[in-house]
Amino acid sequence: MDFLFLFLCYLALMLIGVVVICFCSKSHSLKGLVWGGAKLFSYIIPECLQRAIQRLLHYFLHTRNYTFIILHLILQGMVYAEYTWEIFGFCQELEFSLYYLLLPYLLLFVNLCFFALSCITNPGTITKTNELLLLQVYEFDEVMFLKNTRCPTCDLRKPARSKHCRVCNWCVHRFDHHCVWVNNCIGAWNARYFLIYLLTLTASAASVASVSATFLVQLVFLSDLHLETYIDDLGHTQVVDITFLIQYLFLTFPRIVFMLGFVLILSFLLGGYLCFVLYLATTNQTTNEWYRGDWAQCQHYLHTAGPLSPERQVYQNIYSRGICGNLGEIFLPTAHYEKKKN
Ligand SMILES: [Zn+2]
Ligand SMILES: [Zn+2]
Incomplete structure (x- = not known):
């Protein structure tokens, strides 16, 4: 009872903490x-x-450093080492489908490819050469992005939707955010890789969690553990319940249960973040714009004379072109510029 209660409290507190941070x-x-x-x-x-x-x-x-990339690879390596070392072998003995067991490896391979692409691809740095072209890509909304503003550090005109990254010290076209896990900015040219990286990372965590949970459930049913009884602290005979089963499995397979808890939490957190990223992608907003929306609106009103009408209090996203158009802009960013140039 104590173990399960504490574990659930820990899980609930973590999830509440993340939700509160997102809202705040x-x-x-x-x-x-x-x-x-x-x-x-x-x-x-x-x-x-x-x-x-x-x-x-x-x-x-x-500052730009490789700490989180190394941490990312170590955590991924530990999860997959445990999966290969214990779960894969046990599941083969229980005659699990080989496709089901190999799925986490396939997802890991795709994930590592897109992880590398997110790390090394130029996110869309603005230079003297491409400054003029990028200035024409998006309209200035004159609320968040004002015409004729210059970046004081790069000394370049700032295209709409761009932002100077203080970590990398360059201006990025369609700046989303700086990601410490890939040690790179996420901008117009690598947002597609980042999205697939996040999608496959969530799927790989969920697939490892799914195989591990299926293995433990199958083990319980095959050994008829759920039909057993035990003697409690007061000497009474009790029927095995879910709390007892989890404690029993934790004591018998501590590494597997610990890893399952970790990948389950990770799947929920990554799944939540993935939903947020997909919401931004389909509505054609960057994290920077979503975050600055209210602030930019306030600044705009402070500089605007006259009473505030209810219509003007709503921030308008002028970049949305429908779900397909918005996703197309992320997956084919240069095609979007070519169309604008013609
Ligand atoms: Zn700059
Ligand atoms: Zn950056």
């Missing part, structure tokens, strides 16, 4: 929360340690 990040509540937390910690942690933590965080999150 759209408003200014998160900034206040982070600022309040940082202030509280500043009283507890010595100043020299605070500076060391700040330097470390700055290195990991605000």
